[in-house]
């Protein structure tokens with residue numbers, strides 16, 4: 001495994017902002033990850049999602065929880081520096097893999113990724129969480145991931161919505177705030193230009209979104225999502241995303257290691 005170390009300043013920035021940009025760390029992984037995308041696109045998994053309807057332009061495809069069958073994804077999780085970097089930035093002693101996720105926006109896709117936090121969709125809660133967003137194509141300010149600095153520390157979680165329809169994700173659950181207008185000029189938004197090999201790493205509570213992909217090139221992004229020491233199973237008021245059917249866990253339990261293996265431990 002490629003050795004990596006992270007400085008105290010980067011740890012402090014990740015803790016303060018809920019996000020950090022890592023440059024050049026995954027250059028050797030872009031070709032295998034692209035190969036993994038082709039394998040998924042040729043044979044999508046049972047949870048794949050199309051976010052663009054038949055009479056809209058473009059294609060916004062997502063799939064997740066394929067890493068056990070897609071070898072380049074499995075190798076990335078076990079052999080790349082991703083888990084070690086995430087562990088150090090979260091301040092964790094151990095890191096479990098939660099899942100991987102691929103997002104493909106074909107050229108000419110108007111559909112944006114709405115502003116959201118990930119954790120309300122998930123069957124987990126905790127403060128030590130980290131998701132990579134690794135573009136496999138160069139991205140500019142027009143089609144990159146956009147992230148609201150410090151939003152992982154907002155006092156309430158934001159109500160999750162369905163990306164395709166904007167309906168509430170869970171019926172009848174009211175313990176959320178509505179998404180504020182994060183583009184009203186009072187929030188600091190990070191929108192980094194990135195090359196293949198660069199990555200954004202963010203806390204599951206950090207608010208993020210992305211524009212469509214109106215340019216002429218594909219925009220593929222690979223995500224691997226990691227859990228630190230304090231993360232536990234959380235009951236939600238309905239089917240989560242990913243759904244993990246048959247997970248058979250109780251609220252507050254540590255996630256089962258046979259499904260979510262430990263992939264890094266501190267020296």
Ligand SMILES: O=C(O)CCC(=O)C(=O)O
Nearest residue numbers: 103113118133210221223
């Ligand atoms: O790639 C995108 O458009 C959005 C990515 C995202 O929301 C995520 O990785 O959690």
